[in-house]
Amino acid sequence: MPESIINETNLALDRYDGNVFVITMRKAPENRLNSAYAQKLIGAFNTVRKLLGEDAEGAVITKGNDAKFWCTGLELDESDSNPYANSEGFFPLLATIMDFPFPTIALITGHTFGGAGPFALSHDYRVMNSKRGFFSMPPVNLGLHFPGIGTLPRLKLRPQVARAMLLEAKRWTGEEARKDGIVDLVAEPDKMLDVALELARQWAPKAKMGVFSLLRNELYGEAGRAFREISYVHGKPTGSPAKAKI
Amino acid sequence: MAYRYLSTERRGDVFIITLQKPPENRLDTEACQELIRAYRQAERELGQDAEGAVILKGNDARFFCTGLDLDERERNAYSSTDGFYPLLATILDFPFPTIALINGHVFGGACLLTLAHDYRVMNSQRGYWQMPPVNAGLHHPGMGTLPRLRLSAPVARKVLLQAHKYKAQEALEDGIVDAIATPDRMLDVTLELANTWKAKAKMGVYGLLRNELVGAATEAYQRNSY
Numbered sequence: 001m002p003e004s005i006i007n008e009t010n011l012a013l014d015r016y017d018g019n020v021f022v023i024t025m026r027k028a029p030e031n032r033l034n035s036a037y038a039q040k041l042i043g044a045f046n047t048v049r050k051l052l053g054e055d056a057e058g059a060v061i062t063k064g065n066d067a068k069f070w071c072t073g074l075e076l077d078e079s080d081s082n083p084y085a086n087s088e089g090f091f092p093l094l095a096t097i098m099d100f101p102f103p104t105i106a107l108i109t110g111h112t113f114g115g116a117g118p119f120a121l122s123h124d125y126r127v128m129n130s131k132r133g134f135f136s137m138p139p140v141n142l143g144l145h146f147p148g149i150g151t152l153p154r155l156k157l158r159p160q161v162a163r164a165m166l167l168e169a170k171r172w173t174g175e176e177a178r179k180d181g182i183v184d185l186v187a188e189p190d191k192m193l194d195v196a197l198e199l200a201r202q203w204a205p206k207a208k209m210g211v212f213s214l215l216r217n218e219l220y221g222e223a224g225r226a227f228r229e230i231s232y233v234h235g236k237p238t239g240s241p242a243k244a245k246i
Numbered sequence: 247m248a249y250r251y252l253s254t255e256r257r258g259d260v261f262i263i264t265l266q267k268p269p270e271n272r273l274d275t276e277a278c279q280e281l282i283r284a285y286r287q288a289e290r291e292l293g294q295d296a297e298g299a300v301i302l303k304g305n306d307a308r309f310f311c312t313g314l315d316l317d318e319r320e321r322n323a324y325s326s327t328d329g330f331y332p333l334l335a336t337i338l339d340f341p342f343p344t345i346a347l348i349n350g351h352v353f354g355g356a357c358l359l360t361l362a363h364d365y366r367v368m369n370s371q372r373g374y375w376q377m378p379p380v381n382a383g384l385h386h387p388g389m390g391t392l393p394r395l396r397l398s399a400p401v402a403r404k405v406l407l408q409a410h411k412y413k414a415q416e417a418l419e420d421g422i423v424d425a426i427a428t429p430d431r432m433l434d435v436t437l438e439l440a441n442t443w444k445a446k447a448k449m450g451v452y453g454l455l456r457n458e459l460v461g462a463a464t465e466a467y468q469r470n471s472y
Contacts, residue, residue, distance in 0.1 A: 143449030150458020159396050159459070160421050166455045167343070167364065167446060243449055 005051070006044060010037065013044045019058040020200040021048045022193075026065035030072040033115060035082070035089030042089075042096045049101060055210040058102040059200035062123065064109035067132055067189035073114025079241045086146065087238045090115060092231040097122040098224035101213045103203040107196040108174070108183060114138055117165065121152035121182075122223070124216065125203070127196045128174040130186035136171040139242075146239030148226025155220045157181060247287055251277045254284050259298045260440045261288035266305045273355065274315035275322070278329030282336045292342060295450040299440035300340070302363065303347035307372055307429040310346070313354030326386065330355055331470040334392075337362040338464040341453045343443040347436040348423065354378060357405070361392040361422075362463070364456065365443070367436045368414045370426035375412040377405050388466025395460045397421060 002022065006013035010027035023044045025031040033041075045060065052058040064070040078085040097104055097119075106123035110133035117137035120126055128135070137153075139145060153162035161180045164170040174186040187195040206212050217224055230238040247254070251267040263284045265271040273281075285300065292298035304310040318325045337344055337359075346363040350373040357377040360366050368375070377393075379385060393402040401420045404410045414426040427435040446452055457464055 140446045140451060140455055141449060143451050145451045145454045145458075148458075150455060154395070154459050158398055158421070160424075162459050163364070166459060167452065168443065169446070240451060240454070 005047060008040075011040055011044060013047060015051070016197060018201045019052060019056065019204055020061065020197055021051075021058070022061045022063060022197075023048075024063055024065055025071060030069045030111070031064055031116075032072055032075045033090055033093070033119070034075040034078045035085045038089030038093040042093055045096050045100060052102060052207075054101070055208060056102075057204045057208050059105065059204040059207070060100070060102060061105045061107050061193075061196045061200055063107035063193065063196070067110055067129055067192075069110040070106070070108045070112045070133065071116035071119060072111055073116050076242050076245050083237070083241070084234050087230055087233045090119075091146070091227045091238070094118055094122050095224055095227040095231050098217070098220065098227060099213055101210070102207040103200065103212065105196050105200055107192060108133065108135065109189075109192065112136075114142075114144075118149065118152050121156055125185075125199055126177075126183035127185045127187060127192060127199060128177055128183040129192055130174045130188055132174075132189065134171045134173060135177050135182060136169055137165050138169045140167055141169050141244070143243035144240060147230060148223065149239075151223035151226045152220070155223055247283075249280050249284060251280050252284055254287065256291070257437065258441075259292065259296070259444050260437060261292070261298070261300045263288070263300065263302045264305055265303070265311060268305075270309045270312040270351070271304055271356075272312055272315045273330060273333075273359075274318045275325045275329030277315075278333040281333050285336050285340060289341060292447075294341075295448060297444045297448050298342040299345065299444040299447070300342055301345045301347055301436050301440055302359075303433070303436070304349045307349055307369060309350040310348045310352045310373065311356035311359060312351055313356050327470055327472060331386075331467045332472065334358060334362045335464060335467040335471055338457070338460060338467065339453055341450070342447045343440070343452065345436055345440055347432060348373065348375065349429070349432060352376070354382075354384075358389070358392050361396045365425075365439055366423040367425045367427060367432060367439060368417055368423040369432055370414045370428055372429065373414070375417055375422060376409060378409045380407055381409045386470065388463065388470060391463035391466045392460070395463055 002014035002016045012024040014022045104123040105125045106120040108128040112135045177183040255262045344363040345365045346360040348368040352375045393405050417423045
């Protein structure tokens with residue numbers, strides 16, 4: 001039985017065997033991110049980091065609460081009242097995950113759209129629901145951009161796949177995403193947590209020598225730098241907000 | 247508008263620029279500047295926050311462009327800085343989707359011209375695509391940015407370090423081109439592609455997002471320009 005560390009209405013953090021932690025997003029209806037929720041997620045990552053300590057084995061899985069949604073992106077309305085909303089939550093969240101000293105896995109339980117694209121890609125691994133849910137990034141359709149939005153597609157995906165994601169707003173099923181290298185594994189809804197846990201246990205030991213984040217950032221550090229550059233910034237605009245909403 | 251070395255045509259929201267500089271559409275400074283004018287005209291006519299796309303092609307089923315005018319380069323050390331590099335920067339910065347219709351042979355710098363475009367369609371029956379700088383002892387700073395950013399790592403190596411000579415089928419398999427078609431169909435296939443993606447320019451962020459992926463190339467050519 002996992003040990004409950006955080007048990008709030010919209011977020012849970014549980015500790016499983018083998019130093020594997022599972023963050024469950026349950027912010028109905030679709031786990032949309034606003035600055036407050038992003039900060040909550042950052043808090044969960046920080047809690048895991050402090051519990052594990054330095055030079056330890058460990059891993060984190062970020063999942064949704066059902067087999068329908070993982071996260072359908074940012075709450076775009078928040079930018080209307082607060083133009084710095086992303087700078088106060090979403091970008092720092094991406095920066096936190098890129099910096100995290102332990103392997104991270106996105107268990108893409110269902111639909112994943114918009115800002116949830118970089119959110120999923122910021123994790124080291126991705127497991128996706130094989131039966132249900134689409135993955136797509138619609139910023140080109142919405143007129144949305146922030147500097148660094150393309151870093152993870154560019155650094156982690158083949159050029160033609162990154163082009164489809166960013167310039168075509170292509171939509172992938174789990175199996176299609178696996179073929180294109182966007183996700184590493186797919187699994188049926190009743191098995192997907194077990195698959196993610198197995199993957200987490202396989203790679204948790206790689207954190208033990210204290211260089212996992214350093215090495216990850218040898219590959220993808222440009223993305224982390226881009227996100228940090230626009231985090232907690234109020235002195236200048238940090239992107240073009242959406243001209244259309246979904 | 248009248249141009250030297252090229253003609254333009256508009257079909258709906260799609261502009262077609264046809265290189266017409268016999269015998270092989272070799273690019274000198276003036277031809278590059280004329281191309282820049284044509285892209286700017288397309289941009290003006292399409293307008294801001296509009297649907298649109300631009301296709302660049304050669305004039306027949308034999309040659310797309312066999313590279314830079316190397317004689318001019320020998321006479322004038324700045325021929326590329328005043329022509330070819332600004333041309334690539336222009337295309338990479340362009341606010342609308344761009345497609346190179348590789349109707350025939352492509353060599354040398356013209357390979358980079360095709361890679362600067364967002365998509366590539368190639369004549370399935372005729373024409374080679376090859377970058378020979380490693381064989382010819384040529385280099386310019388930033389020459390590898392487009393191969394590295396547009397192509398998978400093994401293919402980029404094949405292109406830049408092996409000067410591999412591609413025919414259409416292999417170019418398709420290696421992801422250098424996105425579609426191949428017979429000479430009688432290739433313009434239609436390209437127009438279809440243009441019409442499929444022209445709407446992505448409407449929200450005014452197409453160039454921004456493209457440069458999230460290939461911006462290092464844009465910057466390299468901007469740095470080398472003028």
